Amino acid sequence: MARRVLIAVMALALLATFAAGAAPKEVLFHYHWTETVYDTINENAVKLFEAQNPNVEVKMVLLPDGDRANIIRTVLAANGSIDSFALNNGESAEFLSAGQAVPIIPAAFGKSSIDDVVKMWTPGAIATCGGMWNDQYYGIPFELSNYVGWINIADMKEAGLNPATDKPKTWDQFVTVAQKLVKMQGNTRVRNGFMCNSKQAVFNFLVLTAMMEQLGQDWGSEKGLIASMDNTDALVRGMKTYTDLVTASKVWDPSLDDNDREGFGNNKTGIFLTGGTWYWGVLDTYSVKRKDVEPFAYPRFPGGKDVGGVGYGYCLYVSKLAKDPTLAFRFLDAMASQPNEFIKQGYHQPRVTLSNGKPALNATLAKKYIPYYDQVFGGELEKTAVWLSSTKQNQVQDAVWDAISKVIYQGTSVEDAVAAMQSAVKAIYQ
Amino acid sequence: MRKASYSVARLQNHGYVFILPTLIFFSIFLIYPMVSAFRLSLFEWNLLSPQKFVGLKNLTGMVRDPQVINSYLRTLHFSAISVGAINILAFVFALMFSSRGIRYKNFLQSLIFLPVILSVVAVGVVWEFMYQSTGLIPVLLRSLFGSSPAWLTNTRAAPYAIIITYVWKSVGYYMVIYIAGLMDVPASFYEAARMDGAGFWNQLWYITIPNLRNTFALAIISCIIFTYGQFDIQYVITKGGPAHSTEILSLLIYREAFDLSRFGLSAAISVLFVLTLLVFSVLQLRLFRSGAVGG
Numbered sequence: 017m018a019r020r021v022l023i024a025v026m027a028l029a030l031l032a033t034f035a036a037g038a039a040p041k042e043v044l045f046h047y048h049w050t051e052t053v054y055d056t057i058n059e060n061a062v063k064l065f066e067a068q069n070p071n072v073e074v075k076m077v078l079l080p081d082g083d084r085a086n087i088i089r090t091v092l093a094a095n096g097s098i099d100s101f102a103l104n105n106g107e108s109a110e111f112l113s114a115g116q117a118v119p120i121i122p123a124a125f126g127k128s129s130i131d132d133v134v135k136m137w138t139p140g141a142i143a144t145c146g147g148m149w150n151d152q153y154y155g156i157p158f159e160l161s162n163y164v165g166w167i168n169i170a171d172m173k174e175a176g177l178n179p180a181t182d183k184p185k186t187w188d189q190f191v192t193v194a195q196k197l198v199k200m201q202g203n204t205r206v207r208n209g210f211m212c213n214s215k216q217a218v219f220n221f222l223v224l225t226a227m228m229e230q231l232g233q234d235w236g237s238e239k240g241l242i243a244s245m246d247n248t249d250a251l252v253r254g255m256k257t258y259t260d261l262v263t264a265s266k267v268w269d270p271s272l273d274d275n276d277r278e279g280f281g282n283n284k285t286g287i288f289l290t291g292g293t294w295y296w297g298v299l300d301t302y303s304v305k306r307k308d309v310e311p312f313a314y315p316r317f318p319g320g321k322d323v324g325g326v327g328y329g330y331c332l333y334v335s336k337l338a339k340d341p342t343l344a345f346r347f348l349d350a351m352a353s354q355p356n357e358f359i360k361q362g363y364h365q366p367r368v369t370l371s372n373g374k375p376a377l378n379a380t381l382a383k384k385y386i387p388y389y390d391q392v393f394g395g396e397l398e399k400t401a402v403w404l405s406s407t408k409q410n411q412v413q414d415a416v417w418d419a420i421s422k423v424i425y426q427g428t429s430v431e432d433a434v435a436a437m438q439s440a441v442k443a444i445y446q
Numbered sequence: 447m448r449k450a451s452y453s454v455a456r457l458q459n460h461g462y463v464f465i466l467p468t469l470i471f472f473s474i475f476l477i478y479p480m481v482s483a484f485r486l487s488l489f490e491w492n493l494l495s496p497q498k499f500v501g502l503k504n505l506t507g508m509v510r511d512p513q514v515i516n517s518y519l520r521t522l523h524f525s526a527i528s529v530g531a532i533n534i535l536a537f538v539f540a541l542m543f544s545s546r547g548i549r550y551k552n553f554l555q556s557l558i559f560l561p562v563i564l565s566v567v568a569v570g571v572v573w574e575f576m577y578q579s580t581g582l583i584p585v586l587l588r589s590l591f592g593s594s595p596a597w598l599t600n601t602r603a604a605p606y607a608i609i610i611t612y613v614w615k616s617v618g619y620y621m622v623i624y625i626a627g628l629m630d631v632p633a634s635f636y637e638a639a640r641m642d643g644a645g646f647w648n649q650l651w652y653i654t655i656p657n658l659r660n661t662f663a664l665a666i667i668s669c670i671i672f673t674y675g676q677f678d679i680q681y682v683i684t685k686g687g688p689a690h691s692t693e694i695l696s697l698l699i700y701r702e703a704f705d706l707s708r709f710g711l712s713a714a715i716s717v718l719f720v721l722t723l724l725v726f727s728v729l730q731l732r733l734f735r736s737g738a739v740g741g
Contacts, residue, residue, distance in 0.1 A: 086704050089492075089493045089494060089707075090493065092493070092494065093494070110492065110494060110707065111494055113495075114492070114494035114495040116494055203588060204579065204580060204584075204585065204588070205579060205580075206580055214599070214687070214688075215684070215685045215687060216685075269579065270599045270688075271578060271579040271596035271597070271599040271600075272578060272579045272580060273578060274574075274598070410705055410706050410707065411706055414705070414706065418689070418690075421687065421688060421689040421690075422689060425599060425600075425601055425687075425688040425689040425691075426601060426689050
């Protein structure tokens with residue numbers, strides 16, 4: 017009996033092998049970042065795509081966001097298995113300029129021209145999310161967000177401020193409010209008025225970018241950035257406004273904590289400036305409650321440009337190593353077709369229509385699921401500062417952070433730090 | 447006679463066969479990457495664009511690069527103070543635990559050794575919290591002395607914050623080495639010395655230290671090598687900040703490659719890193735070969 021069962025099992029296994037051999041599936045490797053809520057939605061998109069394309073198997077490689085770009089870079093350098101990947105707009109220039117992605121193929125979306133593809137997303141979304149290089153479209157937007165200010169209104173009330181009227185609108189008011197939010201216990205500071213991440217250059221660079229663009233400088237393009245290095249007055253004003261938060265008004269003491277998002281969530285700071293709509297979900301993992309928090313538009317300089325926090329996003333790209341680029345774009349189209357699922361979690365996909373022509377993002381859901389969407393996020397999204405698109409982006413943000421560090425940690429004068437930044441940035445582009 | 451020499455030759459050949467697996471393993475995972483890193487130092491490459499041959503530009507450029515010079519000096523500073531502190535403390539603890547009078551010896555030894563087996567990341571995160579202005583160390587110092595340095599944001603204090611953490615984490619390991627060394631010193635030496643009227647310091651100077659020559663050489667040189675290659679504590683606690691004050695060479699190598707995409711320059715700094723380590727490794731080999739130690 018046992019022998020017969022064994023023979024039957026072996027026969028079945030052989031049959032299965034032949035069946036599999038008869039119809040080999042095309043395997044797509046997609047590299048994406050992992051985030052608990054995201055993962056479920058993405059996995060559902062993959063399942064749906066596989067159901068519609070029975071001959072295709074998708075292997076999604078989920079990576080921690082901080083390591084994602086370097087792992088993708090390594091796989092590409094090793095000519096590994098990679099059909100598509102996700103990059104944010106700070107990363108894409110280096111990859112696109114090196115020819116690592118395939119330009120968008122309109123036919124994959126059932127369209128006859130690139131303009132028809134571009135129209136499926138909100139105007140300018142592809143560029144803001146980093147999917148454009150040298151006037152050519154490569155990536156399709158997956159997420160578009162913008163930094164706004166976040167303030168603890170319970171702390172405001174404790175400090176005698178009215179959350180409805182006293183949220184700062186200018187950088188001067190910002191300092192005044194932040195000073196009132198600082199909390200001491202004896203000689204020990206237990207809460208900052210404001211803080212930014214003091215371990216990672218990028219967040220300081222992005223806040224300063226918004227300030228510089230409000231001051232009329234173009235820090236969104238290489239040309240603009242290089243030109244701005246000749247405008248010492250504006251650079252000094254922006255740098256001074258930012259570093260004074262540590263050195264003059266002392267609303268930010270970096271020794272209290274180094275992570276602003278975590279610090280705000282645990283009430284170690286009354287304000288921070290590097291959170292988008294997604295921060296509502298992140299906040300739920302900390303001790304501060306949603307009811308005690310409100311977002312607000314970035315402060316402005318009186319007489320300066322009406323520019324908000326930096327706009328940023330992620331695009332999905334088809335690798336130059338893709339076995340079937342058209343199929344890979346079809347898969348990415350499926351991945352980026354869930355805006356109404358994402359918006360429920362606070363994530364904004366700027367998609368207007370799906371490939372079949374049906375409307376994509378239901379705007380009413382944004383209002384329903386994202387507190388203060390209309391009052392703050394939506395309006396500010398149209399006024400975002402532009403994140404530098406450059407192959408040398410990381411080097412530039414390091415040079416800027418070095419200048420900030422010189423002032424706040426080493427006591428260098430703002431003028432000297434700006435001079436060092438000017439020569440460093442010029443050297444980077446020489 | 448002829449037969450015997452033939453057998454020895456055969457045996458020697460067999461010896462090569464026995465070491466072949468290890469040789470292959472080391473060639474693939476150690477020698478090839480090292481040669482490859484040296485080759486890479488002659489190129490500019492971000493892993494995305496084609497490699498561009500630049501000759502010795504990376505190697506010569508880094509000699510004038512203030513960041514490389516800063517990191518090199520930071521590494522020497524960190525290594526010198528850490529190696530000194532670790533070995534002095536480890537030796538003192540070993541002496542303490544070798545004496546008869548001490549109570550709860552096993553418990554205390556385990557307590558000192560415990561940090562060695564803890565995860566570096568966990569250790570780093572906990573010490574980072576302890577150094578923050580509301581953390582245990584500043585609060586304690588303020589209550590005792592009225593003030594405390596800003597451990598992680600002061601460019602002078604931060605390197606010492608890292609050194610304290612590293613010494614705390616490593617001292618137990620070297621204490622065990624010294625205890626093992628002390629156990630090898632014959633008790634009769636001390637008995638004879640005591641009969642001759644030698645006190646603690648004389649015994650230490652004329653018996654313990656000379657007899658621990660080998661142990662000192664092993665502990666100090668391996669400590670230099672491990673400390674020089676240290677990466678993780680700095681990465682977790684300060685990421686090289688504030689203002690590059692804790693950016694040791696290994697951290698700079700990582701940053702140049704994975705933050706700034708300058709893999710060629712990163713490889714060039716790695717060459718400098720390896721060459722410096724090579725000096726200590728050769729020194730260790732020569733010490734043991736010359737008979738100055740180990741004899």
